[in-house]
Amino acid sequence: THVLTKFSKVKRVTYSTCSIYSQENEQVVETILDQFSDTFQLVDFLPEWPSRGQTERTRACLRASPDDTLTNGFFVACFERIIKMDIQ
Secondary structure, eight states: OHHHHHOTTOOEEEEEESOOOGGGTHHHHHHHHHHHTTTEEEOOOOTTOSOBOSSGGGTTSEEEOHHHHSSSOEEEEEEEEOOOOOOO
């Protein structure tokens, strides 16, 4: 939340953990979406990546687990600022 509130010109923010736990991953993303849904949205990047976020709202996030990807496990979410057009 610090980056999303203190850097007014930021366009994209990547949130990444080396964790497989939902409370450090999806739950954090859900909280951010609840607080900033009018200014930021999730970017669905690397659509070919097979393992995604565990909730409907976090499907755009990447997830890796030791069993599926032979890694230690990680999670990545990318938030992008919603550009609002002034129509006059």
